[in-house]
Amino acid sequence: MSQLTTIGFDADDTLWQNEQYFREAEERFIEWLADFADRETLLARLLDTGRRNVVSHGFGMKTFTFSMMETAIAVSGGKVPAETLGRILDAGKQMLNHPVELLPGARDTLEQLAGRYRLVLITKGDLFHQENKVAQSGLQGLFEAVEIVSEKNKATYERAFSRHGDGPAHSMMIGNSLKSDVIPALEVGSWGIYVPHELTWAFEHAEAPAHEPRFREIGNLAELEALIEQIEG
Known part of the structure; x- marks a missing residue:
């Protein structure tokens, strides 16, 4: 040897x-988008979007935030309120600033x-x-x-x-x-x-x-x- x-x-x-912060943001995302899709649909769409985005944007919380926003727009047919998009953006910032x-x-x-x-x-x-x-x-x-x-x-x-x-x-x-x-x-x-x-x-x-x-x-x-x-x- x-x-x-x-x-x-x-x-x-x-x-x-690390991953627990993604899961916490995911739960809030599901709550905010509940009027447009059920939990299983939202999780599946978010995962698919995330898999595509890591190819072009790499891994990390910024890409995950992009993926949440993109998924929200897609599942709502573009009707997601600006307030909800703002919440998603804030969730991304909280993830990035979380203490180690x-x-x-x-x-x-x-x-x-x-x-x-x-x-x-x-x-x-x-x-x-x-x-x-x-x-x-x-x-x-x-x-x-x-x-x-x-x-x-x-x-x-x-x-x-x-x-x-x-x-x-x-x-x-x-x-x-x-x-x-x-x-x-x-x-x-x-x-x-x-x-x-x-x-x-x-x-x-x-x-x-x-x-x-x-x-x-x-x-x-x-x-x-x-x-x-x-x-x-």
């Missing part, structure tokens, strides 16, 4: 809360591993917003590098682990998204560690690659150090 020297961490819903809330075990885990391994933060989304969240988290000093990318795929991990480490074979990626954090890391020869979050956007769902020898799943970040010791043992 190749010696592990570099560990990559996802940020949103791995180190700090670290997940349990995030800081302790990073502090345990820093110095023993090269830690790299690999996150996708709006550059300005992600930079702000990294700064607010107070975790930046524990990472040797921070990569904010528009998409996470095989090329992302090949590049990041070659630039900041000894290559994918000597690296591990930790995250709550099988689709973005785990599977593409496995595909380039890294370890892929899945840490489920109770809320994960449907866009990020994928089947667990249980057949992959370098795939592991843990219940929370507090279990990571023991897992690494087991792998290296």
